[in-house]
Amino acid sequence: MAVMNWLSIDVARKSYGPKSYDKGARADRDGAVSEAPTAVLENVALSIEYGAFVCILGPSGCGKTTLLNLVAGLDKNFVGNIALRATRAQREARIGYVFQSPALLPWRTVGENLKLVMRPDQTGSGVERELLSQMGLADCYDAYPRDLSLGMSRRVALARALVIEPDLLLMDEPFVSLDESKAAELRQLLMRFWKARTMTVLFVTHDSREAIQLGQRIIVMAGSPATVQRDEMVILSPEQREDPLYIEALRKQILNHTGPQL
């Protein structure tokens, strides 16, 4: 049974103070620099059901990573509330995060990078080796990140997020900078894992075609501060999601009123 409102996001406002180099720090006529915070997100209210695959689509710099960091609990400095329900086993929900860059520890092997995030009860189970082999990385267990291609590093980053068996998987443009065939392989791999496990995915992208290929639901964010511009269910078969005609029709429908070219 679908758990409605499993993840409830209500961000009234998220602002940043100016960075030292930030153009947002405005100098007045006497040259004094304004310390006024810049609002990045405003009135972002979303309810996400357990097990859903949701894409967050928006132009570069609109605040998608900021939103994921709030959901991950990495940034608590905002006005609003984010609530994640416990899972059926009545334990706290587990969150996996695939960052925009693979962010593997360079002085640790692939196997060690996974072991570092594993729960105490997983120690010695060999689950990391099994997962790497399911992901076509069996031979990389003892390799160091410097020996991996970008595609393999991104696979390892996905494995590191999956090894804890997350209830919520946050993904921040995880396949960016890959050539299309490698990105397509990784999208298929991700879909395989999402279908085989019960987990909710929040997948950030600025690529509307990627969002249509993956998402059951697409949330379009834009504006400054960013708000939710559209919230669309995608009811397409796996074959239709690969068909340029369906993809273009849905892109028109979703992006028609939003302005940004995505």
Ligand SMILES: Nc1ncnc2c1ncn2[C@@H]1O[C@H](COP(=O)(O)OP(=O)(O)OP(=O)(O)O)[C@@H](O)[C@H]1O
């Ligand atoms: N720590 C910070 N301090 C100040 N401003 C920040 C900070 N992090 C992000 N920003 C600003 O907030 C805005 C949103 O950034 P964010 O990285 O969330 O956008 P994004 O949609 O994920 O962009 P991209 O797709 O390029 O990663 C940008 O203007 C960025 O410069």
